[in-house]
Amino acid sequence: MNLLNLDELLLIAQRTLEQKDVLILDSQLNRGSNDLLGYMGEYYKLNLNVQTRGDAIRNYNLIYFVKSLPYQNEPQKAECERKGVFPKESLIYAKILPNIQKYGTKKLFPKCYYCRQDVIVLEDLGQNYRHLNASTDSDSLDCCKLILEHLSELHACSIAWEEKENISIDQLYGEDLNELLLSRDNSWFMTGLKGIIFLAQRHPDYQDEWSQKFIKEKLYDILLKTEEFAKPSKYLRNSFCHRDAWQRNIFFKFPSTEDQTSPSSCCLVDFQLAKYCSPCLDVLFVLYMVVSAEQRKDVNEDCLEHYFNSLQSHFQRLGLPRDLVTRQRFLDECEQMRLAGLLIFDYYLNEDRSGLYLKVIKEQPGYEQIIMTPIKELLEYILKTKQSEIMP
Structure with a gap:
């Protein structure tokens, strides 16, 4: 199952690098380790190898944390959908948290690069x-x-x-x-x-x-x-x-x-x-x-x-x-x-x-x-x- 299509991956990379001229060279979406398992979702690590073309060609390896509806577990998926878990959290990341963060002095939560009603792509805090x-x-x-x-x-x-x-x-x-x-x-x-x-x-x-x-x-x-x-x-x-x-x-x-x-x-x-x-x-x-x-x-x-x-x-x-x-x-x-x-x-x-x-x-x-x-x-x-x- 492909959680994210090429257009979505490109948008994520563009938002990360804050520029439009980006080429996706390779992408990998891997299931998270056991310590990332949760009841209300499935967790993944997304790796993007990208290239930017501006004044100079540069390559980047971008890493993200991805959470989605638990598609591999139908009862949990049905429970999440019944409760509206992902639409709620997607709205929070898209419309509420950015307005709160602008009054802060430090990072309050991971940056969200993309969200749908069933998937959220966040910065990978595990890097730092x-x-x-x-x-x-x-x-x-x-x-x-x-x-x-x-x-x-x-x-x-x-x-x-x-x-x-x-x-x-x-x-x-x-x-x-x-x-x-x-x-x-x-x-x-x-x-x-x-x-x-x-x-x-x-x-x-x-x-x-x-x-x-x-x-x-x-x-x-x-x-x-x-x-x-x-x-x-x-x-x-x-x-x-x-x-x-x-x-x-x-x-x-x-x-x-x-x-x-x-x-x-x-x-x-x-x-x-x-x-x-x-x-x-x-x-x-x-x-x-x-x-x-x-x-x-x-x-x-x-x-x-x-x-x-x-x-x-x-x-x-x-x-x-x-x-x-x-x-x-x-x-x-x-x-x-x-x-x-x-x-x-x-x-x-x-x-x-x-x-x-x-x-x-x-x-x-x-x-x-x-x-x-x-x-x-x-x-x-x-x-x-x-x-x-x-x-x-």
Whole structure:
């Protein structure tokens, strides 16, 4: 199957080199390695050998990252088409991200050279960036703060686009930025809720009659209400949010000097879950998916403050009123939305495997404590903050 025809390849090369007189000498499209595999798409590396003819003849070897509908897997392809995953991300790369980037001071995302409703051609970040190596790179806190700085600039630049050009991202593209994660239309989300209920009923700290009744009769409805968090906030200034900033969707750039082990910058990929909503969702996603549970208890306040200060510095740079997002409103909304972060943290609940839980718990000592820790954190938060919904 030829994903891209010769005219499309020529256009990609012309956009890359910013000139028209380009000749395609050779092209290769190879399936990506296993670490590039994803559920919502197939990934490739595109190599173009091209020649330009101007004042002098020059040859170039151009490398791109290509993602397409999963044509090799019909059920996944049908699911992507049903959810409109690729039309959504193509629109984001074509119409939203370029308008955000022009207010930025650094690369916020990979450059898009071409997109259709079923394929997106991006610069290959792997040439200059890489994923973190958990065994050799610096601790997650430094990286977490770097990601939060990056997100604060993405958020601030999207607000600057609205303020300076008198537009509303929600009015222009709200219907296109459909929710794909916190939605009852998402089977991962719904099955995850059932998995949480299953494990909560088994938690040794909640075996009393009242707790079991609460878990059985009320917990599911409370968890389902996290759908509301994905809608634009009525309390805090909304922004364009990435919504999926976990390790595999973040590329880091490291200084060339060997004594510098901490990354100097990062770049976000995969905007399929992006939404116009409260920036707190992005912040919480990072805190619950990048920082370990043990570390999060110690650094949560520090990270929230770091993000807020970074956001305010971008407001100042962009000439935006600092009270567009106040500290108190930001902290209040983070606390209110923490349930969404806790829910996402239970990422292992993305398929119905109740029987597998019991099997592994029986065979592997210590596994039960590992999977029950986030369940307890979730229940503690709900019992503390949702008393009006819990009490009869």
